[in-house]
Amino acid sequence: MKQFRQYFTFASNNTADTLGINVLNLGHNIHPVNKPYPDIQHPDSYYFEWEKGRSLKEYQIIYISKGEGYFESNGLPPQLIESGTIILLYPGIWHRFRPKEETGWEEYWVGFSGAYAKYLLEQECFNPQNPIIKVGFNTEFLETFSRFIALAEVQEASYLKLSSFLLIQLLGIVYTSVLLSNQKKSRKEEIIDQIRNEIHRKWNNHIDFEELAKRNNLSYVWFRKTFKEVLGTSPNQYHLLLKLRKAEQIIQDSNLTLSEVAYQCGFESEFYFSRIFKKKMNYNPSEIRKKNMSHPEF
Template identity: 25%
Template structure:
């Protein structure tokens, strides 16, 4: 199967060699002087140690850490005896393996990326893990190879966000949770900034660096997403839906909705009910 993946045009650039999930793996340890593929280890709980390179540098592995060991890196890793880790692991190869690893911008002094625990990343690992049920069916393995591409690019996306959050101490989860809780009303930047103990100026700057947009624009987007949901699943009128997402003026709400969605709330509902189409 590996030979087929290495030759198939849909998988030759990146494909998994093996994958697993070890839960509370007391006593787990591995030493390799010769390492001829690429390895990812994502720690969900517990802790461990890794010794890597010809000089045997050591690092502690904690929950949320991703260990990335490129081809040719001698290594020795082991779980903590008193606090055994739970980890996902993937060995992989392919003609673009090094390119995908390079995209992660790993510090040459450390093979660890402190990403934090992300449910969507866990879901990515689980999706590739489903390969174990493939029963050596090539189509399933091709699918897993392309899921591995998605996982690697997802890590690359999380990498700068995690670093900025660590360096800049901006808790996006806290900000977005507050936004979600206040969708039915208005919310100003000062309130959001105060929630994470930052000045308005520094909050806007850090938020935009992390997300590519402003906090208010994101808040409006969440409101419109909520409005779309209400248009989909309820019979409420446009004025009621406007009130439900914090707009007292239904006409103003409709203008914001059109600006975000390209159509009016009424047109959106007609399309969703099959009474119109996006081309009309």
């Protein structure tokens, strides 16, 4: 896949300010392996050198959906960042982060300010000195970000106000994730979370779930039943939906043919990929490309 960066800045927004929240910028990037970070396309006002780090004048949510890396901040020792991690940045707090050279990473981010944002992020469950939140693969989070980017591309008359509503939705997901992470998980949930993370790491590979259960010292019957109990779907269906969501994102963010996307996402053929995509997502994958062509980037 090509290196990809999509970055939007938002104009001053009095309507959104009345909601107590103001979206400042938004972006998505797939940073490839063995490349310096940040890359040369990084916005000048946010570029930083690793040795110096940086601090911001705004809040930012950064979601690492794929890959691994490192994060450091005032009062916080170096942290390993895995896929499925949110980094919550506060104004005036020094920090630095980068992906591992051997993995690269995929990142989404949004910068914002406002009284409501300040109120929410000063709640007891949040800690500016410990801004790492592990949420795993969160389809709702990714879908909201995708809608956010699509809205910024089109810039319809109401996009500034709608962008604030989408940001509030993202913050709600983050807030809920923090509250849930503070609750003690059952042993069942811990086991399924561990296996779900492995599925996410190997999302475009064939996964033998019976073998996966065996490697984790579980019977397949217990594993399948418990997986569905915890996540509401079977392991196979979860893995399939994961691949389809990733395929949708690749189609949006690249010029790969549908055949290349199908291969990259582990499907046996373009025909099977298109058929199962239509069945599960209720629209054809080719419609994504047509929509993008009708709304070119600005």
